Each structure stands twice: as C-alpha cells, then as structure tokens.
Amino acid sequence: MKPIPMLDLKLEYEYMKEDIDLAIRKCLDHQKWILGPEVKELEDRISDYIGVKHCIGVSSGTEALVLALRALAIKLKGKEYFDRNDEIITTPFTFTATGDAILRAGATPVFVDIDPKTYNIDPIKIRKYLTQNSKLKTQNSTRVVGIIPVHLYGQACNMDKIMGIAKEYALFVIEDVAQAFGGIYNGSAGSPQKLGSIGMAGAFSFFPSKNLGGFGDGGMVSTNDDEVAELVRILLKHGGKDKYNVNHIGYNARLDTLQAAVLLAKFKYIDEFNEKRRKIAEIYNERLAGLGDLILPVTYHASRLTDVYHVYHQYTIRTSKRDELQVYLKDKGISTMVYYPFPLHKMKVFEGRSIIHNSFENSEKACREVLSLPIEPLQSKETTDQIISSIRNDGNYG
Ligand SMILES: Cc1ncc(COP(=O)(O)O)c(C=O)c1O
Known part of the structure; x- marks a missing residue:
C-alpha cells in the first residue's frame, strides 16, 4: 500500500506547474530579487482579497507577528519595544511563535485557556482575567495592552466577543492568521469578514505547508491602519525610510521576490x-x-x-x-x-x-x-x- 502523507506538495506543484514555472521564469528574466514587482502585486491582490487597506509582505509569519507588535509599541507608547509590565493575552494552545513574538516585542504573554470545542481562546476566560486584573491594578503596575487570538486549524475565533472585550478595555487585537488564509467570520458585523481584517492587524504565514504556502518562508501583515502599515514597512527594511539613515531598531525581514512570485501563482488556486x-x-x-x-x-x-x-x-x-x-x-x-x-x-x-x-x-x-x-x-x-x-x-x- 502506498504511504499516505499529511500533504503532498509535489502533487500540488504538478497541478499548478505551468503557472508556477512561468512566474519563476519572469523573475529570472527581470532579476529584481529584492522587493521586485511581484511583492507589490501580491500585497495588492491579498489586500483586495481580505478587504483591508494595507498588506505588507514579510519574511515569515513569526516576523509578521513581531513587526505588527513592534509597530504598535511605537504607535501606542512612542517606544521601540513594549516593556515587561505590558501584558498581551494569548492562547497556550498554539505554535511557539505566537508567544515568542510577544517576548521578542518586549511584553509579557498572559496565557488564557481554550474553549475545548473549538480549541480557540475562550473569551469568557479573557474577561475573567481582565476583571481580576483590573481589581489588582492599584497594587501592581502591570496592565493588559492587547490580545492575540489565533484562528487555530483554520477556524475563526469568536471575534464578536473578543473585539467587544477589546473595545471595553481599550486593547489592541492582532489576529494570528497563520493557519487560516481565506477563512471567514460571519458575526454581528452584518457581512462576512475575512480573517485578518477584523483586528488592528493580522499576521499571516506562507510556510510551505500553510493553505497558501510558498517555496520557503514568507509572511504578511494586514491592517487598515496607515501608521501601523508605514511602521511595518520601515521596520522590515532595517528601521528607516532611508536604509542608510535609520530611525528605529529594525530587521531585514523582507518577503523575497521569488516567494512572492510563487505565492501569486498559487493564490489563483486558494x-x-x-x-x-x-x-x-x-x-x-x-x-x-x-x-x-x-x-x-x-x-x-x-x-x-x-x-x-x-x-x-x-x-x-x-x-x-x-x-x-x-x-x-x-x-x-x-x-x-x-x-x-x-x-x-x-x-x-x-x-x-x-x-x-x-x-x-x-x-x-x-x-x-x-x-x-x-x-x-x-x-x-x-x-x-x-x-x-x-x-x-x-x-x-x-
Ligand atoms: C499559529 C501560528 N502562528 C505563527 C506561526 C509562524 O509562522 P512562520 O512559520 O511562517 O514563522 C505559525 C506557523 O507555523 C503558526 O502555526
């Protein structure tokens, strides 16, 4: 009996071979390897698809989370990083990168248990933590600044509840959409919303096994906020508009032209x-x-x-x-x-x-x-x- 794999990326490649080969061929012809035209085209196509003002290609889903968080630290606190007193609520039932990104942005992760039915973070437990925490607020100086819900396995979190809590406590929400490209939430907004368009920002992964996966690492930040978009663009290119005279502690976290080309070809099939x-x-x-x-x-x-x-x-x-x-x-x-x-x-x-x-x-x-x-x-x-x-x-x- 032939072994059955979890995924068969060779089979997928054969299915899309013509489109992918053509896309790669185009890159070989133009040789614009860093932020070539495919990166902008992919960003535009995905922002239309998700229904957000901005999508910014980055080097991985992990970097998408870190960059979104760093941009929010700069926007909300006027500081390069959050500090340890800034708490960010997330689920413990996720890939390490979700919690790790919070640490890398300087904040403290607060883990909140999941709903056993959907495996997604339980909004009732988020509220419980916030209620307890606000009672303690006078005695300690920590405060919750945001929530990172993870749409695990491709299924939306209960975003009505999460956005409601965020509004009440003035928290930002960054959606971890690594596993849910194309997923939709149909809640009280009245019309269906693509995941990654609901919070202040969304962080996508194009890891090869993801629903939209490249031929290597890749990721994307989605947002309707002009300032966050601008900051992410600056941070991913070493921290400055001018690469040789920078303002922020930045990264080299660009999405490769070649990955963008492959992703554009595969996007047709998503x-x-x-x-x-x-x-x-x-x-x-x-x-x-x-x-x-x-x-x-x-x-x-x-x-x-x-x-x-x-x-x-x-x-x-x-x-x-x-x-x-x-x-x-x-x-x-x-x-x-x-x-x-x-x-x-x-x-x-x-x-x-x-x-x-x-x-x-x-x-x-x-x-x-x-x-x-x-x-x-x-x-x-x-x-x-x-x-x-x-x-x-x-x-x-x-
Ligand atoms: C829920 C979740 N968040 C973040 C990431 C990180 O994405 P990447 O592997 O592209 O850095 C992943 C990917 O495995 C993931 O599944």
Whole structure:
C-alpha cells in the first residue's frame, strides 16, 4: 500500500506547474530579487482579497507577528519595544511563535485557556482575567495592552466577543492568521469578514505547508491602519525610510521576490483548494461520526449567533487513545501529526517570562488527545476512504 502523507506538495506543484514555472521564469528574466514587482502585486491582490487597506509582505509569519507588535509599541507608547509590565493575552494552545513574538516585542504573554470545542481562546476566560486584573491594578503596575487570538486549524475565533472585550478595555487585537488564509467570520458585523481584517492587524504565514504556502518562508501583515502599515514597512527594511539613515531598531525581514512570485501563482488556486479541504472534512465528518470516543471538529460557536468558514488547515480529531491510534495508523502507512504536544505555559522559554494563572485544563487535555489527519487538498476520494476505513478497522472505533 502506498504511504499516505499529511500533504503532498509535489502533487500540488504538478497541478499548478505551468503557472508556477512561468512566474519563476519572469523573475529570472527581470532579476529584481529584492522587493521586485511581484511583492507589490501580491500585497495588492491579498489586500483586495481580505478587504483591508494595507498588506505588507514579510519574511515569515513569526516576523509578521513581531513587526505588527513592534509597530504598535511605537504607535501606542512612542517606544521601540513594549516593556515587561505590558501584558498581551494569548492562547497556550498554539505554535511557539505566537508567544515568542510577544517576548521578542518586549511584553509579557498572559496565557488564557481554550474553549475545548473549538480549541480557540475562550473569551469568557479573557474577561475573567481582565476583571481580576483590573481589581489588582492599584497594587501592581502591570496592565493588559492587547490580545492575540489565533484562528487555530483554520477556524475563526469568536471575534464578536473578543473585539467587544477589546473595545471595553481599550486593547489592541492582532489576529494570528497563520493557519487560516481565506477563512471567514460571519458575526454581528452584518457581512462576512475575512480573517485578518477584523483586528488592528493580522499576521499571516506562507510556510510551505500553510493553505497558501510558498517555496520557503514568507509572511504578511494586514491592517487598515496607515501608521501601523508605514511602521511595518520601515521596520522590515532595517528601521528607516532611508536604509542608510535609520530611525528605529529594525530587521531585514523582507518577503523575497521569488516567494512572492510563487505565492501569486498559487493564490489563483486558494479558494478552490480551501473548498477541496472542506469537502474532505465533510467526508471525514460523515464517516467518522459516532465512532468510539472520537470527537470531530466542531464548526459553530457556542452562541450559535455566528457562523464561520473553516478552511481546515488541519482536520483534527481527538480521542483518549490518541497515541495508540497514531501508532496504529503509522503501521498502515498513514501519516498523522500532533498539533500540539506541549502547551506554551509548560515550555522553558516562557518560565518566569509569562503570566500563568488559573488552570489550563482544556489546553493540557487537548495536547494529550488531539490528532490531525491527512488533508491534502488533492487527496483522492479513495485515499480519504482508506484513512477512514483504517480508523474504523481499529478495534477502538469499529
Ligand atoms: C499559529 C501560528 N502562528 C505563527 C506561526 C509562524 O509562522 P512562520 O512559520 O511562517 O514563522 C505559525 C506557523 O507555523 C503558526 O502555526
């Protein structure tokens, strides 16, 4: 039996080969490797697509978070960095980069547990922390300045609640959209909003395995705020409008022309590919329902007043026998992944550098139980069937 990978980037390349080869050929012809015309074209196309005023290409999703945060420190505090008394709320159930970016911007991450159904940060717990914190405010000088919700696995956080809290407490929101390119939130705004257009800024990743992935690292910051956009553009080029006479502590964090060219070619397929992911998820949802203690992804918010367009960066199930199931599928040649085995609050890097309060029961349980199944957009119906049959043949789920 042929092994089944989580993703098959070679297959995707074959599917888009003509467009990608042509895009690369164009770069070879013009030789404008640094901030070439493809970077601006990609920024314009994506800002139209997401519905924001500005998109700025950067070198990775991690840098997108750091640059957005640094720009906000300069805009809001008039300082290069946040300081340790500035707290930024985020989820512990995410990729390290989310919390790490907060540290790199000089602030302190405050971890808040997730909703066990959606795996996204729980707004009730955000409010709880803020209420407790504001009572303590007179005794300590820390204060919460912002929230970074992560649209995990491709599904929107409850943005109505999060934006409501942010408004009430005058906090900024930076959406971590690394896993949710093309995802939509349909909340109280009245019309559907693309993820990355709701907060003060959005941070996207073009890591090769992402829904829109390049042939290397890449990322993007989205924002409607002119000043944030301008600052991100300055910071990514060493910190000055003039490279030889700079104002800020900057980075070399440009998006490569070549990556932008590949991304432009692949962008043509993003809606089709997100739809393909959703179709595969539908088949999984139908045929894995009610098996043993398997819990399938939930695609509604608890209030049911909102609707989301989940783009299934991952199709993640959970079971108390997760490790057994992973080994069993591996023996059958089926790849699976655990996103994530450790919550951020248990990592050494955040020890003494973050605020850990209350319990993280939901995140810790998720780390023990989640398992992501292959969801290659071009995966055949037979392959999906084979994965499902293998799970059904495991005595625990038959
Ligand atoms: C939720 C989340 N945030 C941030 C990042 C960082 O993106 P990058 O790998 O492009 O730096 C990732 C990527 O893995 C991610 O999944």
